[in-house]
Amino acid sequence: MRKLQKFTFPVLIGIFLLILAACGGDDDSSTTSTTTTTTGESFEFQYVCVNRTLLPCQVVQEFLDAVRTRTDGQIDIQLTSYPELGISGFDMIRLLEDGTIGMGEIYSGFVGGEFPVFEAANLWGVYNSVDQWFEASEALQDDIRALVKRETGGGAIVGFNYYSSNYFFTKKPLNTLGDFVGVKTRTHSNVLSDLIGPDGLGANPQTMAFADVYPALERGVLDGAVTCGSCAVGQKWFEVTNNLTGPVPGTFAETFITFNGTEWNSLPADFQAILKEEGALHSERAKAAALNSDVESEGDLIELGMTHANFTPEMLVIIKDAAKNAVIPNWAERAGGFESEAVKLYNSKVGPVTGLYVQPDGSASETPQ
Secondary structure, eight states: OOOTHHHHHHHHHHHHHHHHHHTTSSTTGGGGSOOOOOOSOOEEEEEEESOTTSHHHHHHHHHHHHHHHHTTTSEEEEEEEHHHHTOOSTTHHHHHHTTSOSEEEEEHHHHTTTOGGGGTTOOTTSOSSHHHHHHHHHHTHHHHHHHHHHHTTSOEEEEEEEEOOEEEEESSOOOSHHHHTTOEEEESSHHHHHHHSTTTTOOEEEEOOGGGHHHHHHHTSOSEEEEEHHHHHHHTGGGTOOEEEOOOTTOOEEEEEEEOHHHHHTSOHHHHHHHHHHHHHHHHHHHHHHHHHHHHHHHHHHHTTOEEEOOOHHHHHHHHHHIIIIIHHHHHHHHTSTTSHHHHHIIIIIHHHHSOEEOTTSOEESSOO
16 A cells, blocks of 8 residues: 555645635635625536546535525525436537537547547656656646637636546556456556557557446456546446556546536626636645545555555566557647648647657657757
């Protein structure tokens, strides 16, 4: 089991920021808290999260409740999820654009096939730590807001959700590189498939909806799967796998809480301001919850009977090499090459964090571009 001290400081910082924000911060911060002036109007929305059994979907309920309270019940947002609506999440950008979904959660890994630019911060395998991932992710947040607005035809991000470190859940141990070869493993993004696939760790990546993974593991359709620790607890993967390997360093995921543009523009300015304020508070709560679950979920899974193994130093080097030689080049090609908007964003804001830059020929190296 990983030592608690590794994450204690960032967890405390996240909780401190949450308490500070909830209490209003310093004496001047009250001037930034919007007072409801709109009366006599009501708005009802559904918020579509990945899966209501997952921690981030549970944490978001506090955000929905706070918005309802601050608008005197005039905004009522009910929680639903991808499985309940029969969607996979891979077309969430389009569903938000055409108004099929009024408010939903965008995960870059799901939409990255059509929009690789959203994966610029989630090139897993390139990071050495969770702190490094947060640095890159936060460097891109303003760009992500602008990109989501453009690609959804006016949609607005009001906050972010966070999913904690990802592990391999398998029926057999993964102690060496050879153990990965041919293992049928569910992935949830093209990036992850590149990392664990034939050009990376040698596994056999399989893409399927999150809700379908448990029965696939149970029936032997899959030999393993990758997800965050708390996600596996929520979905009870410990019942259908024996071995927990990891985490892969820096494999947090950020999702975008997004309104359809028409729905957003229908809201009065004071309601929009309240949603943004509560969304900012939620983002800090979600970050603190993810960091805390990063400490706790591994222990929970061990207590539930799983056998845990950290990656050896040799395997961590192999993972980093796979990111350099497969993940980054393959992503850069999907994104449109060296001159693409996505690669330029990566090189300017993520490369300085990871120390790896996309080169004109599409390879990755330590040479800045």
